Amino acid sequence: MLNVSKFGLTGLFILRQMYILVAALTTEEPPADTNGPVFTEDVPSTVVFANTKGASIDCTAHGLPPPKLNWIRKDGTVVKDIPKVLQVLPNNTLYFLPFEPNLFQPDAHSQEYRCIAKNKGGKIISRPLRITAVVVDRYKIYNVQLNDVWVISNGTAILKCLINPRFVNEYIKVTKWTQDSKPITDHDRVSAMNNGELHVRNVQDSDASLVYRCVTRNILTQDTKTSPAASIHVHDPPVIWKTPNIETTDTGLIIQVGKTAELPCVATGNPLPNYKWTKGSKTIVSDKKKFEQKGGNLVIHNLTVTDSGVYKCGVFNKKGSTSVSIQLTVTSPLSATLYPADQIVDAGRVATFNCSVQGSPINEITWYHNGEPLTNSSRKHIIVDNRLQLPAVNRNDQGMYQCIVGNDVDMSQATGELRLGAAHPAFLETFDTVLVQPGSNVTFKCAVSGNPPPTIRWTLDDELIYSSDITTIKTYATEQADVVSTLHITNIQVQTGGEYRCIGSNVVGKVTHMARANVYGVPYVRVLQNITATANQPLIMKCYVSGYPIGSITWFKASQALPIDHRQKVVNGTLTVEDVQSAYDDGDYTCTAANSKGEGMSRNVLVRILVEIYKYDSMRLVNYDVSEDIP
Structure with missing residues (x-):
C-alpha cells in the first residue's frame, strides 16, 4: 500500500537514509542488438524499356531485424499496385508489365523512384532510379538519310547519318558504316565518330567512285535499317582565298577511363588550314602512343582521369584563324565507402x-x-x-x-x-499538477530516454511508492529503448495528495520531475521524523502538506512563530536554520498548515543538536562527539 509517512531530511544524514530505503522499479529487458539496414546492391540509376517487353527492378537489403522494404516516388508517396501497369511483388521487385499504348501513364512510366529499407536501427534510401517506358510504335517508323558531300582535294569529308524524325534519335544508334558494301574500320584516313559521323581525310579523286552507307539499329526493337548510298565529290580549290571555318559542332565528350577519345576538329578554307591542339598553356604533340593527330582530329589513347579538361583546336591559314574548345570528361565508376x-x-x-x-x-x-x-x-x-x-x-x-x-x-x-553510447536520462513526456475531488482516480505518466535505458521510480513527498491496492505502476520500454511509466492512483484522498515525483536514472545520472496532486479538503500535515543535526551546520526541514486550498504553512518553536532571527528562513513550508547551535536550536518544532477558515493540523518534530568539541589527548587534539559520554 501507499506509504504516506514523511521521512525527515537534513544534510548527508538524511540522504544516506534515503539511499538505504529506496528500491528502484525494474523495467522490461532492453531490446536485442540491432543492425541497421544495408542495401545488398545499388538499384540502377536509369531503366529504359519498351512497352512490349516491360521491366523489373530488384531492391534487397539486409539487417537485424530484417528490414521492411518499400518503393517511393519522387514526391515521397509510397508506390502501390496499378492494375495492368505496375506491381510491387512480395520480394519488393518493382515490376512494370508490358502494356498497350493506350495504357501509358506518365506518373508511372516516366517517373523517378527510390527504394526505402527500414528497421529498428534506422532507415536508408537508394539512389534515384529514372524509369522511362517507351511506346515502341512511335519509334518504329523512321528514315535514315545520307547525303552526298563536296570537298576540296586533300580536305576532310564529313558524312552525316541523319535520322528523321529527329525525336527518335535517342533510341537509334549508328552501328556501322560500309564502303562499297564492305564494313569500314577506323584507320589513318577514316574515323567513325560516336555522334554518327564518318570522317574521310585527305580525299582523292579515287574516292569519288566509292559508295558509302550507314547502318542503324533501333535499341527498342533491335531492328536495323541501312541508308541510301551516298558519294564524296572531289573538286579543285576555289580561286579566291578563304579564312578557315570549323565544320564540326561537338563541344563536349564524356568517355570512360581506359577508352580512346577522338576529339573532332574539321575545318574548310583556302588554302587548306593547319591544326594546333592545346590544353591550357601546353601544346599537344602527337607521339603516336598517347596522342595522335588524324587530320584535324585529336586522338587520345588509354584515357586516364587526368586527361579530363578543356582542349582547344586552333585552325589557321594565310587568310586567318579560328578555334573551338572541347570539354573532355573522363569518367571512372564511382564507389563510396563510409567510415x-x-x-x-x-x-x-x-x-x-x-x-x-x-x-x-x-x-x-x-x-x-x-x-x-x-x-x-x-x-x-x-x-x-x-x-x-x-x-x-x-x-x-x-x-x-x-x-x-x-x-x-x-x-x-x-x-x-x-x-x-552512454546518455544522461532526459524526459520525453511529463505530467502537470492536477486539482481533483476526493475519491477521484488520477493517472500520471512520464517517459524517459537514456542509455543504458533508465529505471523509473515514483515518490510522494519524497517517500517511495510501490504498487498496492490503491496505486498501480506500469513501466515498459519502447522499440527505441525509451522507458515509459504510468502511476495510477485509485480513490485519491487528501492524505494521498501532495508532491508526486517521477525519477529516471541510469549510471550516467538522473532526472526528476515533480507536480502536485491537489485534493480538495482541510490541509493535512504529513508525519515528521525526529532529526539529529550537527552543530555549526545548516538544518533543513520540509513540512509536507496536502489538501486544497492551503492558506498558510507556519513553523513554531516554543509556541513562537519562526523566523525570529537572521539565521532562520521559511520558504514554501521549508525551514532553514543556518549554523545551528545546541543552546538555541535544540528542542521541539511544530509545523502548522491551515486554510483561510483556520482549519488545518499540526505536527511536531524533535530536533537534537550534536555538539563537536576538542578533547586534549596527551600529544594531540581529537575531534570528540559529546554524545559519546551520554548514557
Whole structure:
C-alpha cells in the first residue's frame, strides 16, 4: 500500500537514509542488438524499356531485424499496385508489365523512384532510379538519310547519318558504316565518330567512285535499317582565298577511363588550314602512343582521369584563324565507402563520418540521415566536402547515415550506422499538477530516454511508492529503448495528495520531475521524523502538506512563530536554520498548515543538536562527539 509517512531530511544524514530505503522499479529487458539496414546492391540509376517487353527492378537489403522494404516516388508517396501497369511483388521487385499504348501513364512510366529499407536501427534510401517506358510504335517508323558531300582535294569529308524524325534519335544508334558494301574500320584516313559521323581525310579523286552507307539499329526493337548510298565529290580549290571555318559542332565528350577519345576538329578554307591542339598553356604533340593527330582530329589513347579538361583546336591559314574548345570528361565508376561504418558515441560527444570516394568526376556529395537529406542549414551538424560532423550527439542523431555521390553518368552510395553510447536520462513526456475531488482516480505518466535505458521510480513527498491496492505502476520500454511509466492512483484522498515525483536514472545520472496532486479538503500535515543535526551546520526541514486550498504553512518553536532571527528562513513550508547551535536550536518544532477558515493540523518534530568539541589527548587534539559520554 501507499506509504504516506514523511521521512525527515537534513544534510548527508538524511540522504544516506534515503539511499538505504529506496528500491528502484525494474523495467522490461532492453531490446536485442540491432543492425541497421544495408542495401545488398545499388538499384540502377536509369531503366529504359519498351512497352512490349516491360521491366523489373530488384531492391534487397539486409539487417537485424530484417528490414521492411518499400518503393517511393519522387514526391515521397509510397508506390502501390496499378492494375495492368505496375506491381510491387512480395520480394519488393518493382515490376512494370508490358502494356498497350493506350495504357501509358506518365506518373508511372516516366517517373523517378527510390527504394526505402527500414528497421529498428534506422532507415536508408537508394539512389534515384529514372524509369522511362517507351511506346515502341512511335519509334518504329523512321528514315535514315545520307547525303552526298563536296570537298576540296586533300580536305576532310564529313558524312552525316541523319535520322528523321529527329525525336527518335535517342533510341537509334549508328552501328556501322560500309564502303562499297564492305564494313569500314577506323584507320589513318577514316574515323567513325560516336555522334554518327564518318570522317574521310585527305580525299582523292579515287574516292569519288566509292559508295558509302550507314547502318542503324533501333535499341527498342533491335531492328536495323541501312541508308541510301551516298558519294564524296572531289573538286579543285576555289580561286579566291578563304579564312578557315570549323565544320564540326561537338563541344563536349564524356568517355570512360581506359577508352580512346577522338576529339573532332574539321575545318574548310583556302588554302587548306593547319591544326594546333592545346590544353591550357601546353601544346599537344602527337607521339603516336598517347596522342595522335588524324587530320584535324585529336586522338587520345588509354584515357586516364587526368586527361579530363578543356582542349582547344586552333585552325589557321594565310587568310586567318579560328578555334573551338572541347570539354573532355573522363569518367571512372564511382564507389563510396563510409567510415567508420558503425560507431557508438556517448551523448554530448562528437561523431564524424568520412565519405571516401573512388572514381571520377565527383560532381556532388549528398548526406542523408534515416532517409532524409542533410544540409548545412542545421546547427546540429557540419558538412565540409566529404566529412559530416555531429558536434554534440543526442538521441535524435542515432540511426543510419548515407553519403550519395554522383556525376552526370554515375552514382553510388555508402551506409554507416551511429548508435548512442552512454546518455544522461532526459524526459520525453511529463505530467502537470492536477486539482481533483476526493475519491477521484488520477493517472500520471512520464517517459524517459537514456542509455543504458533508465529505471523509473515514483515518490510522494519524497517517500517511495510501490504498487498496492490503491496505486498501480506500469513501466515498459519502447522499440527505441525509451522507458515509459504510468502511476495510477485509485480513490485519491487528501492524505494521498501532495508532491508526486517521477525519477529516471541510469549510471550516467538522473532526472526528476515533480507536480502536485491537489485534493480538495482541510490541509493535512504529513508525519515528521525526529532529526539529529550537527552543530555549526545548516538544518533543513520540509513540512509536507496536502489538501486544497492551503492558506498558510507556519513553523513554531516554543509556541513562537519562526523566523525570529537572521539565521532562520521559511520558504514554501521549508525551514532553514543556518549554523545551528545546541543552546538555541535544540528542542521541539511544530509545523502548522491551515486554510483561510483556520482549519488545518499540526505536527511536531524533535530536533537534537550534536555538539563537536576538542578533547586534549596527551600529544594531540581529537575531534570528540559529546554524545559519546551520554548514557
